[in-house]
Amino acid sequence: MVIVLDSQVINYTHEGNPEGHPVVLLHGNGEDLHIYDELVSSLKNDFDIYRMDSRGHGMSACPKELHYKDMAKDVSFFIRELHIEKPLVVGFSDGGIIALLLAAAHSDQIRGVISCGANTSPKGLTFSCRRDIKSAYRKKCADHSFEKTLETVSSEVFAQSGALEKLMLTEPDISTIALSHIKVPVRVLTGEHDLVKKSDSKKIASAIPQGQLIVLPGEDHGSYVVHSTKLAEYIRGF
Numbered sequence: 001m002v003i004v005l006d007s008q009v010i011n012y013t014h015e016g017n018p019e020g021h022p023v024v025l026l027h028g029n030g031e032d033l034h035i036y037d038e039l040v041s042s043l044k045n046d047f048d049i050y051r052m053d054s055r056g057h058g059m060s061a062c063p064k065e066l067h068y069k070d071m072a073k074d075v076s077f078f079i080r081e082l083h084i085e086k087p088l089v090v091g092f093s094d095g096g097i098i099a100l101l102l103a104a105a106h107s108d109q110i111r112g113v114i115s116c117g118a119n120t121s122p123k124g125l126t127f128s129c130r131r132d133i134k135s136a137y138r139k140k141c142a143d144h145s146f147e148k149t150l151e152t153v154s155s156e157v158f159a160q161s162g163a164l165e166k167l168m169l170t171e172p173d174i175s176t177i178a179l180s181h182i183k184v185p186v187r188v189l190t191g192e193h194d195l196v197k198k199s200d201s202k203k204i205a206s207a208i209p210q211g212q213l214i215v216l217p218g219e220d221h222g223s224y225v226v227h228s229t230k231l232a233e234y235i236r237g238f
Contacts, residue, residue, distance in 0.1 A: 002059075005077035008070075011059035012078070015040060016049040021111075022087035023235060024075065025051045026095030028117075028222065030164050032058030032155075035092070035226045042229040046236070050087070052078060053155075054094070062158040068094070068172045072101035079109050086111040088238055092225045093117045097172050100179065100186070100204070107183040114234055115204070116189040117196050117221050120174040124200030130169070137165035179207035186211045187234060191219030 002011050013033060016023075023043070025036045033051035040049055053060040054071050063070070075098060079087060089110050091099035096118030103113050119125055125133075140162035158164075188205040190196055192215060205213035214234075216224055224230040 003078065003081060005074055005081060008055055008063065008074055009061035010055065010074055010078060011053040013051045014049070014082075016044040016047050018048050020047040022048040022050065022084050024079065024084065024087045024089045025049065026075065026089065026091035026098050027051075027054065027057070028093030028095055028225075029168060030057070030159055031092075031226070034058075038227050038229050039231055042232045043235060050078075050082070050084060054098070056158050056163065057155050060155070062155060066163050066167045068097050068101055068167070071098045072105065075099075075102050076106050076109060088112050088114065088235065090114040090231065090235060091116065091118065092222065094167075097174070100174060100182070101172070103182040103184055103186065104174070104178045105181075107181070110184055112184045112238055113182075113186040114189060114231070114238065115186060116225050116231070117191065117194055118188070118204065119172070119196045119200050120179075120204060121172060121200075122169055124197055124203075125168075126195055126197060129195040133165050133168050137162050137169060140165065174204075176203065176207040179204060179211075180209065182208045182210075184210065185238070187238065188213045189224075189234065190215055191221055191223060192217050193220045195221040 002009055027035050032053050036051055056062045056066050087110055089099045096115035099113045099115050186208045188201055190201040205211040
């Protein structure tokens, strides 16, 4: 299904139990809503589940520029236009960043957030992670065969433009003041071997009045999220 939100075309799915609590699932950078296929299968009998392809990803339209604040606005519009009543928003990596920005600006729209592997700035990522992103960005920028008519291309072609890497290298910029404005409970999940620095995850949790840091032993950045059912217990226990 698709919906047009402030001129942005967003692809989404809606499934599960319409009598259950609503949950909105947000994927990470370079992914699409299908990373949650297994999770949805384990939750669909009990929850009313919405999944979105972020702008520039999956089957959603590609913008001229990619910014986290615009992606957070997409989620806010999505909740409003589909009349989703106080959903729990679960976001992984970029999706976690988007969920935090949404909560900071529109706590009134949601009942809570589970943020998985989110960072407040590029420096919140480990040095090796930033090094790898920079390398991928330089390689893609050196490919002059790409036609930069981004709003007309598929997400696969869009990904080759370097726009996804540029986003991670230049954004987000989430202040502790912004985090302090979040008025709903937030579970800040991070893997023991995450690409996000533990200090940044602690910063997020401590700045949010109802924040809680949960470090998952043995997990890396996406092992407990991508094509996994491990998030189910945290959603059920929220």
